[in-house]
Amino acid sequence: MTPDLECVKLTKTFDTIKAVDDVSFQVPAGSFFSILGPSGCGKTTIMRMVAGFLDPTSGDIQIKGKSVLDIAPNKRPVNMVFQHLALFPMMNIGDNIGYGLRRAGASKAEIATKVGEVLERIGLPGIAERKVDQLSGGQKQRIAIARCMVLEPDVLLLDEPLGALDLKLREHMKIELKSLQSAFDTTFVYITHDQSEALVMSDQVAVMNEGRFEQLGTARELYYDPKTPFVAGFVGDSNRWSGTVDASSGNEVRIKTVSGVSLTGSAQGRPLAKGDRAQVFVRPEAIRVALKADGISAFENRIVGTVSSLLFNGANSRVLVRDDASGGEIDVALPQSGEFASLTKGAPLHIGWNAGQATCFAGGTE
Amino acid sequence: MRAEARLGFILLLTPLLLWLTLLIIIPHIDMFLISIRERVAVRTYETGFANYLTFFTEPLYLVTFMRTALMSVLATVMTLIIAFPVSYYIAKIAKGRLQSALFLLCLVPFWVSELVRTFGWMILLRETGIFSNLLQFVGIVDGPVEMLYNDTAMMVGLIYTSMLFMVVPLVTTLESLDDSVIEAGYDLGGNAITVTREIVIPHATPGIVSGCIVVFMLSLGNYLTPTMLGGKESLWFTELIYSQFIVRFNWELGAAFGFLLLGLSSFIVWIALRLTGQTLEKTMG
Numbered sequence: 001m002t003p004d005l006e007c008v009k010l011t012k013t014f015d016t017i018k019a020v021d022d023v024s025f026q027v028p029a030g031s032f033f034s035i036l037g038p039s040g041c042g043k044t045t046i047m048r049m050v051a052g053f054l055d056p057t058s059g060d061i062q063i064k065g066k067s068v069l070d071i072a073p074n075k076r077p078v079n080m081v082f083q084h085l086a087l088f089p090m091m092n093i094g095d096n097i098g099y100g101l102r103r104a105g106a107s108k109a110e111i112a113t114k115v116g117e118v119l120e121r122i123g124l125p126g127i128a129e130r131k132v133d134q135l136s137g138g139q140k141q142r143i144a145i146a147r148c149m150v151l152e153p154d155v156l157l158l159d160e161p162l163g164a165l166d167l168k169l170r171e172h173m174k175i176e177l178k179s180l181q182s183a184f185d186t187t188f189v190y191i192t193h194d195q196s197e198a199l200v201m202s203d204q205v206a207v208m209n210e211g212r213f214e215q216l217g218t219a220r221e222l223y224y225d226p227k228t229p230f231v232a233g234f235v236g237d238s239n240r241w242s243g244t245v246d247a248s249s250g251n252e253v254r255i256k257t258v259s260g261v262s263l264t265g266s267a268q269g270r271p272l273a274k275g276d277r278a279q280v281f282v283r284p285e286a287i288r289v290a291l292k293a294d295g296i297s298a299f300e301n302r303i304v305g306t307v308s309s310l311l312f313n314g315a316n317s318r319v320l321v322r323d324d325a326s327g328g329e330i331d332v333a334l335p336q337s338g339e340f341a342s343l344t345k346g347a348p349l350h351i352g353w354n355a356g357q358a359t360c361f362a363g364g365t366e
Numbered sequence: 367m368r369a370e371a372r373l374g375f376i377l378l379l380t381p382l383l384l385w386l387t388l389l390i391i392i393p394h395i396d397m398f399l400i401s402i403r404e405r406v407a408v409r410t411y412e413t414g415f416a417n418y419l420t421f422f423t424e425p426l427y428l429v430t431f432m433r434t435a436l437m438s439v440l441a442t443v444m445t446l447i448i449a450f451p452v453s454y455y456i457a458k459i460a461k462g463r464l465q466s467a468l469f470l471l472c473l474v475p476f477w478v479s480e481l482v483r484t485f486g487w488m489i490l491l492r493e494t495g496i497f498s499n500l501l502q503f504v505g506i507v508d509g510p511v512e513m514l515y516n517d518t519a520m521m522v523g524l525i526y527t528s529m530l531f532m533v534v535p536l537v538t539t540l541e542s543l544d545d546s547v548i549e550a551g552y553d554l555g556g557n558a559i560t561v562t563r564e565i566v567i568p569h570a571t572p573g574i575v576s577g578c579i580v581v582f583m584l585s586l587g588n589y590l591t592p593t594m595l596g597g598k599e600s601l602w603f604t605e606l607i608y609s610q611f612i613v614r615f616n617w618e619l620g621a622a623f624g625f626l627l628l629g630l631s632s633f634i635v636w637i638a639l640r641l642t643g644q645t646l647e648k649t650m651g
């Protein structure tokens with residue numbers, strides 16, 4: 001089956017900066033594809049090339065197997081939900097949604113029924129007469145999507161559409177967007193710098209950095225099996241150490257960190273020989289906490305430390321543990337089983353993790 | 367504290383009130399009183415509307431009046447047609463230094479006085495002027511051509527004088543239109559014409575209306591340009607007022623003309639606002 005959207009070696013250079021550098025990906029029909037990356041990494045630039053507002057320096061963009069490079073933005077079968085929504089303030093809601101249909105030459109009656117239908121579908125029936133500024137943030141959001149969806153595009157592009165909303169509404173809209181996507185059964189390409197948005201909603205996520213795709217995979221793959229240090233550091237939280245390889249046997253490597261701690265991690269097939277510089281990533285939630293040393297005796301990595309601060313955040317509470325040997329601070333997730341409810345600052349704590357939970361990469365500075 | 371605030375308010379308001387009463391209200395009241403004075407014999411006056419009646423019974427006055435109004439409307443519309451793409455380019459297409467440079471270019475002619483500017487057009491357009499010589503040199507015409515003293519020359523002068531007052535409000539309103547709104551217009555299937563009609567113009571309407579009001583008022587009340595560039599045929603109503611006051615010493619009729627011009631401009635502005643569905647508050651605020 002041909003993918004709905006395919007980019008082949010897409011590159012865009014502005015003057016001297018390479019905003020997008022040799023990016024290739026395919027988005028299968030009906031799937032939710034996200035591009036996740038820090039601010040300024042070139043996400044919007046990719047979107048604008050797909051929508052037709054920018055010409056790629058080189059490479060090709062295909063929609064349903066056909067190159068669209070020669071097609072003007074208003075003729076492409078893609079629509080875009082803009083970062084700040086860009087609803088038309090001079091029109092009411094009905095006219096906003098009907099705008100694209102009017103351009104396509106639909107009859108008045110047809111427009112009215114379709115607008116009614118789509119408003120019904122997004123759960124806002126009967127607001128066609130309202131003005132844009134009489135809606136809440138979340139409602140505007142849905143209108144912006146509905147405005148594109150009435151045109152039944154092959155691909156819907158969404159450029160950080162939740163960026164302007166407050167946290168609570170954002171959480172709500174994440175679920176809502178996902179259900180809208182399955183309701184309309186359209187391919188969504190979603191860009192964001194917020195990893196939780198990307199991980200929760202997407203079938204596939206591409207992690208982007210400085211114009212390149214670092215890794216492309218499902219949320220699970222990115223989280224459990226990051227292929228590059230950037231992905232390991234960007235997706236989810238991580239503790240990071242750097243040092244040199246002390247010994248390596250098969251998949252297991254021993255690394256002596258700069259601060260003098262010896263850690264065991266897994267190289268997952270990456271070549272790491274004795275003497276190489278290396279870095280280790282361990283997720284706070286992969287670390288086991290115990291009050292006594294025998295609680296963590298099964299783990300390859302064991303550290304004795306003291307609680308240097310408690311960051312209470314309900315279910316996501318954390319402790320910062322100061323390593324007694326090296327003085328470094330380690331971010332550890334606190335289990336909510338009640339065992340640690342009385343933990344106080346300065347209390348001694350034993351922490352440990354498996355070699356398999358510590359991902360090692362070559363390189364890294366200091 | 368409250369008393370101090372009140373004092374500050376009064377002090378701030380005083381210059382405005384002085385300006386309004388001394389320069390606008392009092393002269394107009396006086397003008398109105400003069401305009402309803404009829405001279406029945408030497409130094410004897412009666413109150414009545416005879417001056418206004420004179421205006422309606424004398425075809426020259428009436429024709430000049432209507433002509434001035436129509437030509438001003440025409441000048442306004444043409445200024446708008448020329449200024450709109452220019453403003454769109456400055457506000458939306460030009461970026462960075464080019465943008466400020468272009469805006470400055472619109473402003474530069476206003477650093478010299480209106481008299482000198484108008485004289486510049488005379489140098490260009492007169493029989494022995496640059497255009498005439500150029501045309502002869504290229505061989506398009508055999509003898510010198512006179513391009514001054516007609517309606518076209520006057521229209522050119524009026525548009526030139528008014529340009530800035532149209533460009534400034536247009537650039538301001540167009541700049542406030544988010545680029546992504548225009549892009550959304552294209553993205554959803556619009557072309558240049560429909561995006562302009564449905565998105566850009568509705569957004570720019572307050573700027574268009576306020577620009578048009580200012581340009582219309584300036585054209586209607588312009589004296590210099592019609593006098594210097596216009597011909598015998600293109601008599602402007604302000605010239606009639608001038609001649610009543612200064613040449614004929616008929617202040618009574620001049621004052622009446624002045625009031626008629628005020629009424630006319632207010633009336634046309636009111637009609638224009640009604641037609642575009644705008645209010646004065648919306649366009650000025």
Ligand SMILES: Nc1ncnc2c1ncn2[C@@H]1O[C@H](COP(=O)(O)OP(=O)(O)OP(=O)(O)O)[C@@H](O)[C@H]1O
Nearest residue numbers: 014017019037038039040041042043044045046193
């Ligand atoms: N028109 C342009 N001219 C020059 N450089 C540009 C232009 N547009 C974008 N860039 C540069 O390209 C890079 C990528 O920009 P882009 O807008 O794609 O970032 P982004 O990933 O969308 O960031 P954000 O999350 O902040 O929106 C940036 O370094 C930016 O400065």
Ligand SMILES: [Mg+2]
Nearest residue numbers: 043044045083
């Ligand atoms: Mg962006």
